[in-house]
Amino acid sequence: MSRTICCLLLMALIARNHAVVVNIGSKGAKGDGKTNDGPAIEQAWHEACVGGPSPSSVLIPPGTYMAYPPILFSGPCKGPIEIKATGATIKAPPELERFKSDAWIAIQYIDRLTITGGTFDGQGHETWKNHKCHDTALTCQIPVNLRLTFVKNSLLKGITSIDSKYFHMIMFGCDNNTLDHVSIVAPDNSVNTDGIHVGHSNGLNILNPKIKTGDDCISFGDGSKNVYVEKLTCGPGHGISIGSLGKYQNEQPVQGIWIKNCTITGTDNGVRIKTWPGSTPGLATDIHFEDIIMNNVENPILIDQKYCPHNNCKKGVPSNVKISNVSFKKIRGTSKTKVAMKIDCSEGLCDNIEVSDIHLTYNGGASISECSHVKPKVGGHNIPPACSHSSHHIAV
Numbered sequence: 001m002s003r004t005i006c007c008l009l010l011m012a013l014i015a016r017n018h019a020v021v022v023n024i025g026s027k028g029a030k031g032d033g034k035t036n037d038g039p040a041i042e043q044a045w046h047e048a049c050v051g052g053p054s055p056s057s058v059l060i061p062p063g064t065y066m067a068y069p070p071i072l073f074s075g076p077c078k079g080p081i082e083i084k085a086t087g088a089t090i091k092a093p094p095e096l097e098r099f100k101s102d103a104w105i106a107i108q109y110i111d112r113l114t115i116t117g118g119t120f121d122g123q124g125h126e127t128w129k130n131h132k133c134h135d136t137a138l139t140c141q142i143p144v145n146l147r148l149t150f151v152k153n154s155l156l157k158g159i160t161s162i163d164s165k166y167f168h169m170i171m172f173g174c175d176n177n178t179l180d181h182v183s184i185v186a187p188d189n190s191v192n193t194d195g196i197h198v199g200h201s202n203g204l205n206i207l208n209p210k211i212k213t214g215d216d217c218i219s220f221g222d223g224s225k226n227v228y229v230e231k232l233t234c235g236p237g238h239g240i241s242i243g244s245l246g247k248y249q250n251e252q253p254v255q256g257i258w259i260k261n262c263t264i265t266g267t268d269n270g271v272r273i274k275t276w277p278g279s280t281p282g283l284a285t286d287i288h289f290e291d292i293i294m295n296n297v298e299n300p301i302l303i304d305q306k307y308c309p310h311n312n313c314k315k316g317v318p319s320n321v322k323i324s325n326v327s328f329k330k331i332r333g334t335s336k337t338k339v340a341m342k343i344d345c346s347e348g349l350c351d352n353i354e355v356s357d358i359h360l361t362y363n364g365g366a367s368i369s370e371c372s373h374v375k376p377k378v379g380g381h382n383i384p385p386a387c388s389h390s391s392h393h394i395a396v
């Protein structure tokens with residue numbers, strides 16, 4: 001008798017410390033590409049999440065799964081957790097009417113999450129045709145493919161996001177995470193399909209991403225801190241963008257952004273910092289772009305303190321966002337616009353801007369660089385020469 005109890009106890013202990021692996025097939029997922037497998041995926045998540053202190057995992061075997069929104073991966077979980085989705089394609093329904101929230105897959109309040117592989121297909125074609133969600137829209141109910149909020153110490157590797165209805169990925173309120181070998185694919189005429197948008201997050205490595213999309217490859221909203229982007233290939237798309245900043249009250253600084261060893265091809269912009277005229281006060285500082293190849297890029301290097309899409313701003317009023325400690329180094333290749341570098345600051349707001357070893361040629365003649373209200377520190381040899389022209393279209 002005591003022996004039986006001992007055995008049962010031992011078994012219970014083993015079960016508690018044994019890694020839980022939950023295959024979504026065991027929860028009824030069909031993987032026929034039509035049946036809504038969302039509930040099976042969520043059930044598997046829930047079981048793995050409460051599994052115990054040992055690392056648990058959700059297994060999504062190779063196949064094609066339809067998953068209606070919202071798919072919620074919510075913590076806190078009992079221990080580290082992994083979603084293994086290598087070879088699996090998960091599809092969102094194309095119809096926007098099925099979405100009641102602004103995310104298709106919402107990942108939140110998790111510590112030590114790993115996601116390995118998986119293709120997340122937003123099927124956004126119809127949405128891009130019928131809906132627009134401009135910067136002028138106050139709220140936008142079009143769902144992002146993957147929204148990570150309050151996720152920390154986590155790793156997403158080898159995941160693919162395609163044809164999102166809106167932004168592909170948003171990281172908000174996150175801390176100490178890595179995205180490795182993330183691929184993002186949408187046509188260049190898709191609408192508002194930013195690749196990765198970061199906001200209010202600290203400590204993020206984005207390594208080896210490949211992004212082809214219709215909007216910014218990577219964009220940084222206020223409160224982005226300590227972000228390293230390495231070996232990005234970007235294009236088509238709108239390049240890498242800090243901002244726009246200064247649109248809302250109480251924006252947090254953008255501080256500590258390193259963009260290194262990237263290749264940008266055929267995009268509307270290369271690397272830029274954009275702030276609104278007549279804006280609320282703000283700060284963008286310690287931002288470094290280095291070792292970047294530009295292939296036929298419009299506006300390869302741009303600081304724009306008069307950012308005003310759709311004419312929705314107080315034109316002719318200075319921006320209020322300070323830009324300091326910014327460097328552009330070793331940026332080479334071809335510019336699609338004659339102006340290869342433009343640093344257009346509001347008076348007294350740009351401080352310690354550094355430019356060195358720029359080599360950007362223009363195929364219709366010599367490239368030029370335009371500056372306003374800025375005296376950059378210049379190093380190395382630069383084509384075009386730094387600030388060869390001054391730009392004062394609007395006196396601000």
Ligand SMILES: *[C@@H]1O[C@H](CO)[C@@H](O)[C@H](O)[C@H]1NC(C)=O
Nearest residue numbers: 112152153154155175176177
């Ligand atoms: C950041 O996350 C990694 C991976 O989970 C972990 O090894 C590391 O200890 C974390 N760093 C901090 C400062 O928490």
Ligand SMILES: *[C@@H]1O[C@H](CO)[C@@H](O)[C@H](O)[C@H]1NC(C)=O
Nearest residue numbers: 255283284285286324325352
């Ligand atoms: C810019 O860099 C200088 C010198 O490293 C430093 O003293 C200053 O605090 C930095 N400015 C901001 C706003 O971080």
Ligand SMILES: CC(=O)N[C@H]1CO[C@H](CO)[C@@H](O)[C@@H]1O
Nearest residue numbers: 231260261262263291292293
């Ligand atoms: C664009 C760029 O600088 N690419 C380089 C990134 O780093 C690898 C390896 O270190 C080089 O081979 C690339 O040329």
